[in-house]
Amino acid sequence: MLSIKEILIAIFAIGAIVFLERAFPFILFSKRKPPKLLRFIERYIPPLILTILLVYCLKSNFDLADLSAIVPAIIGLAITTITYLYRKNVMISISLGTIIYMIMI
Amino acid sequence: MIKIIFQVVKISLPVLFGYIAIGMPFGIMMIAAGYPFWLVPLMSIVIYAGAGQYMAVGLFAVGAGLSEILFAEALLNMRHIVYGLPLIESYKNAGKWKPYIIFALTDETYALLTTCNVPAGIKSGTFYGLISLFNHIYWIAGGVLGAIAVSIIPISFKGVDFALTALFAVLLIEQIKKTKSFLPLVIGAIVTITAIIFIPSKNILLFSICFGIVALMIFRRDNA
Numbered sequence: 001m002l003s004i005k006e007i008l009i010a011i012f013a014i015g016a017i018v019f020l021e022r023a024f025p026f027i028l029f030s031k032r033k034p035p036k037l038l039r040f041i042e043r044y045i046p047p048l049i050l051t052i053l054l055v056y057c058l059k060s061n062f063d064l065a066d067l068s069a070i071v072p073a074i075i076g077l078a079i080t081t082i083t084y085l086y087r088k089n090v091m092i093s094i095s096l097g098t099i100i101y102m103i104m105i
Numbered sequence: 106m107i108k109i110i111f112q113v114v115k116i117s118l119p120v121l122f123g124y125i126a127i128g129m130p131f132g133i134m135m136i137a138a139g140y141p142f143w144l145v146p147l148m149s150i151v152i153y154a155g156a157g158q159y160m161a162v163g164l165f166a167v168g169a170g171l172s173e174i175l176f177a178e179a180l181l182n183m184r185h186i187v188y189g190l191p192l193i194e195s196y197k198n199a200g201k202w203k204p205y206i207i208f209a210l211t212d213e214t215y216a217l218l219t220t221c222n223v224p225a226g227i228k229s230g231t232f233y234g235l236i237s238l239f240n241h242i243y244w245i246a247g248g249v250l251g252a253i254a255v256s257i258i259p260i261s262f263k264g265v266d267f268a269l270t271a272l273f274a275v276l277l278i279e280q281i282k283k284t285k286s287f288l289p290l291v292i293g294a295i296v297t298i299t300a301i302i303f304i305p306s307k308n309i310l311l312f313s314i315c316f317g318i319v320a321l322m323i324f325r326r327d328n329a
Contacts, residue, residue: 025189051293
């Protein structure tokens, strides 16, 4: 276990690293014009990353040995998706999906 | 101003539930590992990265060296390097909020900001800033609640974090409507499932994002 002083140094250093990573594209393109490629990135990267985060969130429900573990998550997601497509109310869809999921697990 | 805050809270409410749910285990872990209470809010304020903070607790506990800690954290949070790209234009006029909203660009804030339109009557910088700030507050509150809860009777919040999964699903629907293409969805799902099966758990996000971007560039049909 590290001492409190070492931990404090580490906390601020980690904070600085994460900040630099987040600031990287803003620093790089503050003066020069972003390349044409950026239009592609703007359009396609957010849905790509959202899909990745979504599937990644399901990881804890994912078990090759027991595929039925994923069922509550799939049902919760189906309820959220279907109610959202019909009602367009974010809070209702998320609450319904989450409550059904919590009951099922 | 009250109307603006109300709108911001309404948009960010799913993140409140999600951050309380995933922030609490962080607070619980810190106290359980024997660290003083005040380190919990400090880390959530200064670092503000979920996976990064979880990993830090482990690295502190095993007594890892500073360079090891920083290297591991840099790799774990590598995906943030591409997060800002779609927001460069939107953040240009953010004014005094800009350094803060770049600092506070977490997965969930990124998901909200790339999907939601700025409501009428609010300056975009103020809107981005307030969404980021509220999410940050939720995250700090989650950790602190966990640290408090661990010393009181443990209540079962099992499954509340599904709110974040559901939030990503709803935002994804909006994104697909905007992009009018299922390509990112198909590629994202394939690379991530592949990564979950074959890649060590701490590298899944990084692997999926790198290969997902490469695959998108190969398979896209238009010349955007």
